[in-house]
Amino acid sequence: MKKIGFLSFGHWSDHPAYKTRTAADTLLQSIDLAVAAEEIGLDGAYFRVHHFASQLASPFPLLSAIGAKTSRIEIGTGVIDMRYENPLYMVEDAGAADLISGGRLQLGISRGSPEQVIEGWRYFGYEPAEDENDADMGRKKAMAFLDKLKGVGFAEPNPYPMFPNPPGLLRLEPYSKGLRERIWWGAASNATAVWAAEQGMHLQSSTLKFDESGKPFHVQQAEQIRAYKEAWKKAGHDREPRVSVSRSVFALVNDQDRLYFGQQGKGADSFGYIEADKRAVFGRSYAAEPDRLIAELSKDEAIQEADTVLLTIPNTLGVDYNVHVLSSILEHVAPGLGWR
Template sequence: MRAFGFLSFGHYAFGGQRAPNAQDIAKLHLDLAQAADEIGVNNASLRVHHFVPQSSAPMPLLGAIAGSTSHIEVGTGVIDMRYENPLYLAEEAASLYDISGGRVALGVSRGAPEVALRGWEAFGYKAKAPNGADLARANFEKFMGAIAGHGQATAAPLEDQYPNMYQPGSALPTFPHSPGLSRKVFWGSGTHSSAAQAAQDGVNLMSSTLVSETSSDTLGEVQLQQINHYRQAWREAGHDWTPRISVSRSIFPIIDGTDQRLFGMQGSDSDQVGYLPDVGASIFGRTYAAEPDKLIEQLRADPAVMAADTLLITVPTTMGLDVNTRILENFATHVAPALGWQPNTEGPVTGYDV
């Protein structure tokens, strides 16, 4: 494990609930990322969902985090490409890349099951597949073409241009263009086949918080198979750079009585299997909650954690800044070094040998 970060689902209260509201949670994310940056944590990521009280428009917050920190990379896990204008997303992502100095780890995918019935249609987009997979794929390909600098529009006749900048009929790219951004994109994969496709596409792999290949194997074992599929496909594709692979887990180090009181009952000894619409039977990862020595032993026994180069810890942001900072600090101090992690003091994380 070369890097670790936090992944927030961004839950907040609405409709009179007594809990942090959207403004509170946005401020908490900013403060938590700044605290994590000081600790040396490598990544601050937001999960993106629409039509629910969670993170839905991450770019403003990620820009604020990038502009107020020095080393931590900012990212998503993941942006649902069924809801995106791919060219506008390309402009936003390139701007974020420039603001952060390349400290970006942008996770995208088809998206998870949701509360809305074909919610992407409310955003003005159409799909043929019931789950919108064709729309997500088309938007992803257009997005990747845009951030690669490919032309996306045609220059008007010279007399219609203002200002006069381009040869009429020439191909126009989106701006800004940041050449390094293409290597900062992750595909959020829940299957072996989508992991192999990500490798063929030449993007990094973000193994999902749930995986739809169910068996008697643990989540870590299934994810290891997924990672091996990805690495084999990457080698066969012949890309000239080394990608990154991330997984996420719920982890609560128990250092003292306060941690025991807060998290002692959270731990579980096995993964869960559930059924999700459009996905079917899926494996959900266990929650780790234990003293450092035991956590180190458990995480070393998790094959996906040890095969990946980046571990994202899912954090309970509604519990407040102090609790979440405590989780990250405890993990950084008492657990992560034994897994191969060193504090981040040099900016973006680089690729990992496959």
């Protein structure tokens, strides 16, 4: 059994073929898609976060709106770049979104990836300490975020407050119990996956990772997941770890599907650079008739290791078509793979 969710990058552009011409289109359609995804039986609605781009960037208003209009589906991110964040403010935003949703937030965070502008986090008022790089800064902020999510008081109260204080040091509010146990880390390397396990975070592994062996993408990703699970076991956490992998999967069940995605299934893994000195392996897209998809996906070692599969969606094609894409996977592919 697998949990199945969608992952949207939330693109928009004033393009004649797009259903999402504006930011408002993307935000409102994201809410509608999450509601529809819950109705068809999907397990999760996840959103990517990118700054300085015509894509979704501020996740908490969107997640809160979805939480208020749904009742069962998990809602989350994949991932928030911690280099851009104020960890304490983020604790408040995340706590509010989690309470509105009734404890369904699954929050993916990371140290960040290459962005649209050079050192964009500097425009947000942040810079690494003298002995740090930007990745160090992102991880330090992540640790501060995790610490404050525990709900332990740390701030000295004002002796003359506007409102009466409870006794002792004060914590950030609103506090959402259990949210600390629902934080995920987006890891691009085996070592970072092990670190995430040691910190008690779940693992998000996307459609790319640093190339550490030259092996096929799904094999390297499976090795990363197994290293993560072993590290979690060694750390002695008293709860079960969760692992998600992202995949572009399209079941070709009608002529429109074949027109949009018929050529994508002919691709293969590719190797390239996401940073000047970081060689990466990029996973292939899957697009084929359902029987062939089942045969191909059954050989994906990383999917076998994961409990959650996030299906990347073409959000610019609109809510109705994306409901069709997701329904096709649920109806024609998931049962054949034992996901349902």
